[in-house]
Amino acid sequence: MLQKMFAKHTTKAFAAEIRDLSQMLADMSGLAENQVAHVIKALADGNPETAREVVEGDAAIDSMQRKIDERVVAAIARRRPAVAGLRDVLGILGIASELERIGDLAKDIGKRIQTMNSDDLTRGATLGLRHMASAVLAQLRDVIDSLAQRDVKKAVDVWAGDQDVDRLCAVLSREVVGRMTQDPAAVTFGIHLLFCTKNLERIGDHATNIAEAIYYMVEGQRLLGERPKADATSMMTI
Amino acid sequence: MLQKMFAKHTTKAFAAEIRDLSQMLADMSGLAENQVAHVIKALADGNPETAREVVEGDAAIDSMQRKIDERVVAAIARRRPAVAGLRDVLGILGIASELERIGDLAKDIGKRIQTMNSDDLTRGATLGLRHMASAVLAQLRDVIDSLAQRDVKKAVDVWAGDQDVDRLCAVLSREVVGRMTQDPAAVTFGIHLLFCTKNLERIGDHATNIAEAIYYMVEGQRLLGERPKADATSMMTI
Numbered sequence: 001m002l003q004k005m006f007a008k009h010t011t012k013a014f015a016a017e018i019r020d021l022s023q024m025l026a027d028m029s030g031l032a033e034n035q036v037a038h039v040i041k042a043l044a045d046g047n048p049e050t051a052r053e054v055v056e057g058d059a060a061i062d063s064m065q066r067k068i069d070e071r072v073v074a075a076i077a078r079r080r081p082a083v084a085g086l087r088d089v090l091g092i093l094g095i096a097s098e099l100e101r102i103g104d105l106a107k108d109i110g111k112r113i114q115t116m117n118s119d120d121l122t123r124g125a126t127l128g129l130r131h132m133a134s135a136v137l138a139q140l141r142d143v144i145d146s147l148a149q150r151d152v153k154k155a156v157d158v159w160a161g162d163q164d165v166d167r168l169c170a171v172l173s174r175e176v177v178g179r180m181t182q183d184p185a186a187v188t189f190g191i192h193l194l195f196c197t198k199n200l201e202r203i204g205d206h207a208t209n210i211a212e213a214i215y216y217m218v219e220g221q222r223l224l225g226e227r228p229k230a231d232a233t234s235m236m237t238i
Numbered sequence: 239m240l241q242k243m244f245a246k247h248t249t250k251a252f253a254a255e256i257r258d259l260s261q262m263l264a265d266m267s268g269l270a271e272n273q274v275a276h277v278i279k280a281l282a283d284g285n286p287e288t289a290r291e292v293v294e295g296d297a298a299i300d301s302m303q304r305k306i307d308e309r310v311v312a313a314i315a316r317r318r319p320a321v322a323g324l325r326d327v328l329g330i331l332g333i334a335s336e337l338e339r340i341g342d343l344a345k346d347i348g349k350r351i352q353t354m355n356s357d358d359l360t361r362g363a364t365l366g367l368r369h370m371a372s373a374v375l376a377q378l379r380d381v382i383d384s385l386a387q388r389d390v391k392k393a394v395d396v397w398a399g400d401q402d403v404d405r406l407c408a409v410l411s412r413e414v415v416g417r418m419t420q421d422p423a424a425v426t427f428g429i430h431l432l433f434c435t436k437n438l439e440r441i442g443d444h445a446t447n448i449a450e451a452i453y454y455m456v457e458g459q460r461l462l463g464e465r466p467k468a469d470a471t472s473m474m475t476i
Contacts, residue, residue, distance in 0.1 A: 097335070177426060
């Protein structure tokens, strides 16, 4: 009886830890989403000042990850959760690591923007780039919503939607390579644009990893089947 | 007294878990090192068959990571370790995730090799590429040794050595871009080579992340100071 009460007390205390950690994770998600939205705006507007702010802003995400890491260790050591609780808390740890990598990718895009000149950026901000960037941002926003609401259906939609991002990435990459082949002066700029495109595609991949983690936390099992993949940039032969 | 004995028993049992997990991690490191060594050979020899084997071989690394993940959850739930033990076991979890990403990068290089033609590959296998590839492989081997021996000094050397890899990456990237600017026919091939170079550089970054994790596991504190960074590819203006 005493043991049962103790278990219940632990469970309650642990639920409070999960609540606090979820709030920290929501704050971290907000930072990451903000960074991605800003760097996409900087890319579309050719604004090196916004890009600089994104590069500087990454440190806040890294520091948030370290705080979550430490809090997770403390929570497990203090509350000694059972398997289900552990999955929850390790899921939070994994999602924080995905968000940290999203931040790194936004920062890398920010650095590249600062070295491109604004004429190039204006020429580069094609419909293809806008399409892809808004698709990635939508995926990221949806997965963050699904995390806040523990909405598995939405997480599965994000997971399935990654192939649309991959397809837009392939189209855009072909467009950029075509221009580089025709105009040697466009080569260096084109390379930066290709890496930005690839970084956006990888942000989409991390959103999908988060979707898988949410599914695992809520359902206690892995999303079945091979992830739908339409990223053909490594197969590009044009 | 009973509690102390129990704690001791738990500690001993937990040490056995850590030993088993360390063995699994050593096996996984071996797989990852092997994949990287093979894909580098495929790149230097222009061998699509070896590249295909690397692409297929990645599934074994992914499956190993899932086994380690599950084993970590079981070990914590069963043994309820204190903070130091938790750090160890979460360090193992983090390193497994770095190794999985190293495997993904080797696989991506393997996919690209399969789409390049062998003449291009022969032309692309320059001294610069060989230098960089062997530097990355050496970093990976050193960090795996340092993990097996819990050798903090060696881990710090890997951490500090990452800037050499970054420098070689920058030199090689400039070389490839130079050729692309002069010869429009070299553009598509050059892009694949640039992404392979970037992937090798990222494998070096993951080796450095593993070095940081080893340091944290052994010393109980983070490596001080900003990581030495000489990756200038995102700043490339030539």
